[in-house]
Amino acid sequence: MSKIKGRNDGPGGRNEHYDVGSRQNVPRRNVVAEIKRGEHPDTHIVNVNGREYARDNPDASTRDNVNRGK
Template sequence: MTNIKGRNDGPGGRNEHYDVGSRKNVPRRNIVAEIKRGEHPGAHVVKINGREYARDNPDRSTADNVNRGD
């Protein structure tokens, strides 16, 4: 499973880019498209205020969350 981490680099801390495994600064639209194609089975897409974002599928772990706070 690929590790997806939000960069919180947009207005209000929104994720406009993500680090995906060894790939850095992947644009939000790209990671959303990859998730929709099934390339990241541990993640899903949510729509907030008309924008789509990557989210980790729910589980007991916080270490793999898109927005970890670290």
């Protein structure tokens, strides 16, 4: 299960910060760099309008998605 949870704290509900395990309010750029280094194997990066965001790898579960809802 992904330990990354989006905070939906940017314009239009975009994730500018994430909660990663026990760390809170981790900036998007830091989380993206961690994923690129392979620190979160169940996630990947998506590029939306030139900005990179964390996403959970597809599976049958919704409870482990980055944007689980509040």
